[in-house]
Amino acid sequence: MELSQRIEIPLGAKQVWRSLNDPVILKQCLPGCELFEAISDTEFNVTIMAKVGPVKARFKGEVKLLDVNPPNSYTLSGMGKGGVAGFVKGSATVRLEEKGSSVTLMTYSVKANVGGKLAQLGARLVAGATRKLANEFFTNFVRLICNDPDGKLEINLETVEEA
Amino acid sequence: MVQQSIGERVLRKEDLRFITGKGSYTDDINLPGQAYACFVRSPVAHAIIKGMDISTATAADGVIAVLTGEQVAEDGLGSLPCGWMVHSKDGSEMKQPFHPVMAADKINYVGEPVAIVVAETFLAAKNASELVEIDYEEIDAVVDISSAQSAADIYPEVPGNTVYNWELGEKADTEKAIREAAHVTRISLTNNRLIPNAIEPRAAIADYNTGTQDLTLYTTSQNPGLARLILTAFVQIAPEHKLRIIAPDVGGGFGSKIFVYSEETALAWASKKLGIPIKWTAERSESFVADAHGRDHVTEVELAMDEEGHFLGLHVKTIANMGAYLSTFSAAVPTYLYGTLLAGQYKTPNIYVEVDAVVTNTAPVDAYRGAGRPEAAYLLERIVEVAAREMNLDPVEIRRRNFIAPSDFPYQTPVALEYDSGDYEASLNKALEMADYDGFSERKKEAASRGKKRGIGFSCYIEACGLAPSQLAGSLGAGVGLWESGEVRVNATGTVTVLTGSQSTGQGHETTFAQLVASKFGISIDDVEVIHGDTGKLDFGMGTYGSRSLVVGGSALSKAADKVIAKGKKIAAHMLDSDVEDIDFEDGEFRVRKSNQSKTFQEIAFAAYVPHDYPLEELEPGLSEKAFYDPANFTYPAGTHICEVEIDPDTGVVDIIKFTAVDDFGIIINPMIVEGQVHGGIAQGIGQALLEQCIYDETGQLLTGSYMDYCMPRADDLPSFEVGMTCTPCTHNPIGAKGCGEAGAIGSPPAVINAITDALGIMEMDMPATSERVWRAMQQAGGA
DSSP: OEEEEEEEESSOHHHHHHHHTOHHHHHHHSTTEEEEEESSSSEEEEEEEEEETTEEEEEEEEEEEEEEETTTEEEEEEEEEOGGGOEEEEEEEEEEEEEETTEEEEEEEEEEEEETHHHHHHGGGHHHHHHHHHHHHHHHHHHHHTTOTTOOSOOOOEEEEEO | OOOOOTTOOOOOTTHHHHHTTOOOBGGGOOOTTOEEEEEEEOSSSSEEEEEEEOHHHHHSTTEEEEEEHHHHHHTTOOOOOOSBOOBOTTSOBOOOOOOOSSOSSEEOSTTOEEEEEEESSHHHHHHHHTTOEEEEEEOOOOOOTTTGGGSOOSOTTSGGGEEEEEEEEOHHHHHHHHHHOSEEEEEEEEEOOBOOOOSSOOEEEEEEOTTTOOEEEEEOOSOHHHHHHIIIIISOSSOGGGEEEEOOBOOOOTTTTTSOOHHHHHHHHHHHHHTSOEEEEOOHHHHHHHSOBBOOEEEEEEEEEOTTOOEEEEEEEEEEEEESSOOTTGGGTTTTTTGGGTTTTBOOSEEEEEEEEEEOSSOOBOOOTTTTHHHHHHHHHHHHHHHHHHTTOOHHHHHHHHBOOGGGOSEEOTTSOEEOOOOHHHHHHHHHHHHTGGGHHHHHHHHHHTTOEEEEEEEEEEOOBSOOOHHHHHHTTBSSOOOEEEEEEEOTTSOEEEEESOOOSSSOHHHHHHHHHHHHHTOOGGGEEEEOSBTTTSOOOOOSOTTOIIIIIIHHHHHHHHHHHHHHHHHHHHHTTOOGGGEEEETTEEEETTSSOEEEHHHHHHHHHSTTSSOTTTSOSOOEEEEEEOOSSOBOOEEEEEEEEEEOTTTOOEEEEEEEEEEEOBSOSOHHHHHHHHHHHHHHHHIIIIIOOOOBOTTSOBSOOSTTTSOOOOGGGSOOOEEEEEOOOOSSSSSOBOOOSSHHHHHHHHHHHHHHHHHHTOSOOOSSOOHHHHHHHHHHHTOO
């Protein structure tokens, strides 16, 4: 599953970049996230409670930041093990492009693969679950960093590519 | 007295308990103090096990022990063996990877067991199984069979991932026939991978008695005798005389319960190690990943013909997927049960087949209802149909022109088999009449007026079953003999207890065998009890597969019954003061030919056990006889299946309007049971043709791991089948029967696909012909 989307954020690229590197913000935005703890500048221990179709499980794993190019881009990559439920492997590459002093175009591509029971029972549901998770995460992220707790901002995630 | 003889539609004796919930399956059995097992299975297809931590799981509530693949290795358990040795073209032995009972250091398919958690309750075992921490270092998986031979080796001992390159037939003559032929038809085919899905999942209870040191394994087996031999001689779980295997009622097998698997073996080992009985029942999800799958071939075929459509040569190249390990029977399936069937019902003079068997990071593939023969019938009946269209011949006519004639038997094929009997025209003619072939063009027109595309497809299949002559099988690489044992115990009151080494998984042995023996003795079927499935009660036996139960097991019982009659005649001669030669046995009475004096079967039985007036100086008391029967040849059931479909051009949905099957199974003991076998086989064949497909993704993850994604045929997918019979008796067994268990699954898939391609006016269509595939084919042909 691959999904690529973009959105314009009414903030400067440096501010968006700082938030993208803040484990406290990331934890708040990620649905079902129970732990997002920095081990180093580029490594985090993460626990997420997730449900894909009939399989609900707590996935534990390590997330790494790769190809870090501040304040322009990085890739978040990780694998979470869910016990007998199987595993999830995923990555998100995020690119920031400053369109003006306070407008940043954020483009992200998300990839996800599943294995074990999750694949056996829910493979056909993974695309939907990934899209939902990405939508929720990036919507939460934009609202949080734009200080929009009441959801007044119109969030328009534009899909560039989906496969 | 209800005397029910051969050929009568006797209701099944076993059904009273099955339909009233009184059957006793393995999971119904509970032993005092039993523990429960849950297997930890790999979620990845190909990986090195870098480390395993069982400490948290071992300490969890209710857990008795966590045993790992590493401990299996330390205890020196052998490889789960493949029972057949197949040799490559160059004479070298097949390359066989070591198949551990549980993986110790490397994973080779998703679902492979790595540890067994034994706990006081199933829930405790299952919960603790989540606590076993395993560190896998993944390796790229080999999944696609067409490219497996050029992928990185899964095992150093299997170079090129190739188990063998096997061949049969005359290569040069066949190639010459193809070079010089007036016309050559060529097709490529995929025989789709299937998951067996027996209604009862596999289950076992292993019970090691520390006092007697006996090990008893209750298990869902088609062949408890064979399982005992393998666990004893190869895996070395226990000495043969200390291991008892009991297969109680078994709910379907279709081949998948022939094999000796990791789980049952690990359970036996664990029970012995821990000194307690342990139970395991597979969850349905486990059956998907851990039962041996079926089929999975890709094939290129060429058929050479003269101007009139007479077959001159058939050239077949197949790659067969074995999965990650060679399961018990697997090596024989795409070779001796496949290549040898490629003559079909036809007099093709030159046939050459080569088969490359490959290993992949998928579940093992082994025999599944038909085992090799459906793959052979599919390719042959598909190419014959395509050839007829290319030659502008009626598909019936091209078959008639090439049939082996009734006068040609015994018929030696170019691919090793000698057919003993058959009449292929007779089955074809009867099927044409039942299917009203003459009226088809009218029905097609009428369907077109409703906007539907109607098609008709044929399949004139043959199979070889009744496995098998032991010496022939041995010369081909079988590790065991393939006879069957039978015992007929006449009780003192004249009732009969029949013991057979064959094993029912629902076929109706308790009725068919009782009917056979009752008719031999002229007694009521109600006076005959059939016992099977317990090595503690029975002689060594080979079990049920390859449509062999009646043909081989029934023949053993027939021979044992003949011995009983021969002894009964001696007893009667003494009691009636006559010569043995003057005693006839008929309708349950021993009668002196020249007088009216007679003794009933029951009187003779009583005399044998109360030998007051008895020739004790010449004859032992008692009336119980055994026989082992080793068949002289395979049997060759054959027939014609005709499928008529209507396709909705808007949706691609295929509706099977009519399905006609006319089969020659030789002599039939119980037509009702035989028809039931045919119905079930056709349903499975239609499942393969229209619905079923096992899919792994490119990383070796099973994507069809539940009934949400793996589509089984249901009653509303099927028409009411039209079933007819013809009969040429088998010439070499005492019953004249040929075997009927697999024919439906062998004959039906090509008939369905031939009907669909006929309806659409196209040549190619892969199974399963789902509505999506059919719709796309119509768009491509521009014919919606």
